[in-house]
Amino acid sequence: MSEAVLQILSPTGEVDSARIPALSTERMVELYRHMVTVRAMDTRMLALQRQGRIGFYGTCKGQEAATVGSGAAMAGEDWVFPALREGAVLLMRGYPLDKYMGQLVGCELDPTHGRQMPCHFSSAEHHYVSLSSVIGTQIPQAMGAAWAAKIKGDRVAVLGYMGDGATSSTDFHCALTFAGVHKVPCVFFCQNNQFAISVPFSKQTASDGIAVKAKAYGVHGVAVDGNDVLAVYAATHEARERALRGDGATLIEAITYRMEGHSSSDDPTRYRDSRTVEEWGRKDPIERFRNFLELEGLVSAALDKEIHLSVKRDVDGAIAAAEKVGQPDVDTLFTDVYAQIPKHLKEQRDAILHERRDGEAEGAFPL
Template structure:
């Protein structure tokens, strides 16, 4: 993949490729920015909370806000999203309530998934944002399968699935793109190439010249885009979504970006990352780049900027307060949703737990 083949609209040094600007209203342009700023505000706050021992784990989107928000904005509400670890912002963009979002991170009763997964594993059927596991790559095949479902049902729904660069080495990447190519499924595969799979650099992940070129072998378009350029990501994703919706089949998008933080709160990237390279990538920060553009266009003033950040912080803090005031999930939720109806064996085990507390026994506790 040569540099010229990477789609870019806003360069790090401030040049603008006007012929490629997507058709977005001023409100939409500012909306993208708000989502990016809010994403960063949440990350900052949640990482701090993790350090204080108030949440168990966190994986930030920092540095990848353009790739996440730009792609998330290109799908419609009826479309489906299969996220990876760093795409929680897309769920919020689809209207998910902030208190439930924080509820998942804190693992309290506000979380509709009853605190069953580690933080950052959001899901909402209402928002067509599918539950993810921590196993790398599995969602790529499921993206393909759901897109197949849409095709069989003859819906004009598009299914977008995210992955990191490490996931492109997984079995699921290969079979998902193979199947999707053969059957021309309405899928958009978005690889956030953030250069690192925990401590393993992209150069050790594959000898391929980028990810986008891999699409050739699967019989679909591959698009490399500057992942720190929100307008370029939006444009590339929108084109792919439109193509999928009109029966043109799947697309592989490689958003070339950078993970500014560690893999997660448990990771210390200074152990394996070169300071100079890190500094060079920090110069390409996606939020700053987009703010510069919006300022130039007169869409964001310093005051508005402060206001957006303040609103984001307040929303986050209010949601954290609500989540922390919420009780832990009811103990009986340990045993529900394993099956549609609990088996006799599960009822028996639930009764064992009930008998461990006087309160549980007195109330008959488990509504199973």
């Protein structure tokens, strides 16, 4: 890296005390609890996927500091355009766990009626914008929303997430280009987890990192240790301040590592060396933060145990509850395509409902 990488908590336990962000004890513990929740959720959901109980899952394992630290730096009125590994940010913004689990399971608890694969959450109330599986499309959208906030004169910043693979997309390029020209209050947050499915960062770009790309777009660039939750928080907080000051966008590169596969659908042992995985394992973001909290006397062994137990209880409870709930109504296939259901969709809906009633009468399939 040609740019300095911001780090507050080193993997070996050094602390850059002068840079510790001004967070209350409660807030620090809360961040830790969120990180533990993400890890617990990942472990359980990946297991559920292996058992065929959910169709897909993309973990955040190894990137908890990047996700939680950045999400925590934004205010409730700010907007978030997530990528695949930022579901925790929605929970941090107060989204109920039962609905969250409903989305993962694809049951009726999901307010979006099981229309998307797991991990594709959406909540207008929490300013957490629906994501698609398409790489990079959210980046100019995040920029556009931030631009709209600026045009309307609102004191609002927008956080747009992406992975390192997305920085090769057209949409990354145009979003950063537009943001630079129009001084848009957007925080572009790249989780450089070193892989786009199987393609390593070295084959993604010959650039010396992502943060340096900011310069050519005329936006501020910063590289941060993505496994250091306090550094991530500090960098994002500063980027948000810069946006709200009217000084435009920031591109943050959080250098981290994806400890699992891209998703439940690939086997990372096919394309990477286990020694590198072990090396990154020693930089574990949760352990690093816990060590700091313990040293500072903010989290005791007893509290840590309590956190782990309560998180496990909550996650297990949510899974059990969601699995009891049925599939969304067939009618939801046809709603929300347009503001009002047009005639041709009513016709198609009535036809399939009729067929299913006939089928049920003959015992072919249940409604």
